[in-house]
Amino acid sequence: MLAVFVPTLGAFVLPLMASAPRLRNALAFVFVLAALVGSLALVPTVLSGRTVDVRLNLPLGLNFVLHADGLAVFMAIVSSLLSTIIVLFSTGYIRHYDYQNEYYLMVVLFLGAMMGLVYAGNLILLYVFWEITAIASWRLIGFFREKQHVIRADKAFLVTVFGALAMLLGFVGVYVQTGSFDLEAIRTTLKAAPLGTLAVVLILAGILSKSATLPFHTWLPDAGVAPSPVTALLHAAVLVKIGVYVFARLFIVTFTITPECHTAILWVAAASALVSAGAAMIDTDLKRIIAYSTVSQIAFIFLGLASGTVIGIAGGLLYILMHGIAKGGLFLCAGIVEQNTHTKDIRQLGGLLKTMPITAIAFLFCALSVMGVPPFGGFFSKYMVLSGAVESGQWWIALVFVVGAFMTIVYLLRLFNMIFLGDLKKEAKEGSPVMVACVAVLAVLALVSGILISPSAEFARTAVQQMLGTGQ
């Protein structure tokens, strides 16, 4: 449980180190790394099919439960791995700006809360960590303190917090029906009868707003005003995946819901995939396009998870991993481009392949992975999600997603084309070595995760077996 406490508490130590920036940066890195190591240490246990619980009973019938199963560990590894790389990237990126103390505090706190959320074993704990991430992201989006930025940050905060309040009401509904906030207890109770529709809708509102899914998605492109490592962290690796994770945790593992709700979720996801893909095609702001693309890809994850088939759920989990790596890489590349050209308008960019070759190739690799081109990792997750959708018998919904996949190919190539090919419109040099190294690592990861698919596929399989309760 090292993974939860080290970053959460450690985050508050960081500002004390303001006088020694190097030490502070190193500590931030170590805290995040601790989360990764702590989660990795759980892998053997989980692979052998067991789970780990930490239980602390509090007065008033509440309890503090941390619970690590395959799903939790998988999610924790993905987010802490990406966070590690992103913190490393930050040391190169954020150097030029003020308020670094705040930055590191918030980033590390964010990750700690994320870890807490992932391992949370009851609904109240989950809600608390959920809100901590909202506060941290609110501060990070408004990081540059311009008026417009702060308004955007408020928007993101308000949308997600209203969603979260709806979710809390939903949790109350769950409590009314089952008499417990403890996930294990709820799971046992709900086996008999599905959860009431009102509670489902309320909780979904929270999840969809956090995961930036239609109709709660527009805060995400607006949040692109944040510093690039932040957008990468928020959008790709962690924040939007919170909603997806909680969806998997609650709706697949814990609750039983009616088939109509499943179908409704699929339709919402389908609409979300298409609308945001269309927006990505039209927009001209580099980071907004990538953000819309995230919205669109998140819908693919929902498709896999909501399909209810083994291959679809596993595909959804792998998608979280592959998309996290690739989209994180895209955002970091965008960060390099933005920092060195001082513009985010793709109409003013072009020909950067010549001056920033490594960034360009890394961008291409990550884009290919998002498109689902083999041998990149995205290929497997995309196929499995699609296959899961088909197997669930909803092949016409899969068709909508095929259209979404077309558009993904088109808008990502358009983006690559506008930024890196053609005539050089704005002179720019390559980013700093540590930043370039980070995007290169992500690009290579995107490739390697596809070529060596077996380990992650095996892990996803174990996780799904635990989730569905068939493996033990």
Next chain:
Amino acid sequence: MNESILLIPVLLPLIAGLAVLAIRGPVRLAREVVTLVVMLANLGLAIYLFGQDLTFVHPWAGVWGGIAMEMALRVYQFSGFILLAVAGFSLLVALYSWKFMADRSYGNQYYGYMLISVAMVNGAVMADHLVVLLFFWEGLLLTLMGMIAIGTKDAWKTAIKAFIIVGVTDVCLMMGIALTGWLAHTLRMSEIAAHPLSLAGLGSVAMIFMTIGAISKAGSMPFHSWIPDAAIDAPLPFMAFLPASLEKLLGIYLLGRITLNLFALTTESWVSTLLMIIGAVTILLAVAMALVQKDYKRLLSYHAISQVGYMILGIGTALPVGIIGGLFHMINHAMYKSCLFLSGGAVEKQAGTTDLARLGGLASKMPITFTCFIVAAAAISGVPPFNGFFSKELVYDGALERHWIFYAAALLGSFLTAASFLKLGHAAYLGKRDPANEGVKEAPMAMLLPMIVIAAGCVLFGVYNPLPLHYLIQPILGEHRLEGHDFAGLPANWMLVAATVLVLAAALVNHLVGVKRSGSGLGAADHIHHAPVLSTIYDWAARRFFDPYDIGMAIVRGLSLFLWGIDRFIDWIYDSFIVTLTTGLGWTVRLAHTGNYSLYIVWSLVGAAAIIAFLMRIL
């Protein structure tokens, strides 16, 4: 017998390709030598594997709901044959490139991509698992894009166009595979082949999706429009290598597997009719475009599209004679079309241009190239006794048995094919020589040899057609499907042969008339080009009104604008509507707060009354 030998045709070129990509600096011949040695080894391996039946299975991406994702490779008659053909063409093109690419930059990328392409094609051909097939199949996208992009300065535009077209159809293939796997409860092709899926209901949907992937790779309409652009932009051997041979082999191979092994395609099925329509339309439209081209390479590229039509038409008939004809045409086309592209490359290398207006009279300067050209051109036009004649006759036979209209379309296509090659040969090799081309010499041996070998093959496969038919193609269908027929030897239906000869003669007459009217070989098709109605349509085509890619992109853009509008509307709700609503509400409530004490008392009493009323109701 160790089955893991099947990994070598994938791993060897792949590793060599990556190594070549890494070679930099002055080691000039290293990459050429590595490429040739690996291609030779690959050919040797293909020969060794041919005729064997081996299966390699290794766990790969887990087992999902009873369907295993395994790395399953299999060599048997069909895949062994394609493997052999791929190895042969790759070796010849690599040899050809030795001289052709000698003074170009990006040599390491060119050879690297080439080797990796071979690895991907080998993998896709040997794949026995549909996801493995898709894996290698889509992997080709990268090298395809790379090989086009290293061409001329603006080649990346074409590369992106190709990537989008092929990438989108690959997603269709993915969908088809997912559906197929769901319907068949397995993804192993050899297991599905034991009980091919029925085309009732979803079966035909699955088949259509898979077919889109297959014919797009083969370059059929409407997924063709990157090929003529690539002919201009990409390095020429690329055209002979991927669009003319390897991708055709791969696409038609998959189409063959779909129709023979995966789905029970019958003549009654509407899918069969649809395939034949696609085939016929592709033949006619593409050859009509080829006829009016003024560039050697671009003209050939339209034929590379048109000829696919014959293969799809043949296989689409769902009759043994048509399928045999289609598959035979596949291998024949790969031969004569790569030979034609290579001859175009020789002309480009020696004369410095492929613009037909600046060529002419090269026959005496480049006699060997010219001879190879004649053989290949005769083969593509279906002149007896070359290979193209025999395969076309089989396709005709199948088409006629289904409906005369398909036969008529195919025959008209042959007329136009012959006409355009008469025009091309006349304009490039005969007629008046441009003064600038006085010093042109014959191409070097490394370029001639591949052409000679392939041209000889065209003659051999025609004159002695039992060789390919008995040993390569007929075993693919197997005895039970052939029902005792043997399609080798001379065509069975002499009426069809007579019609073919008549059409060829008409093409010759048409050519002579055209030359007489316009005064040059290049203008031989002008009377068709400028005919009433046709000239308008050609004009529109030249302005790219018909490019399915442009149309598709316009639709996507329109759709995107619409979706973006929805997105903006939702955003407006958050940014304006809710804000206005909230401030409006606050303003309304503020109106009530006047500071008037007696009013507040009234409010309080009303509120208290409401609470009491509520409590009384629930109690």
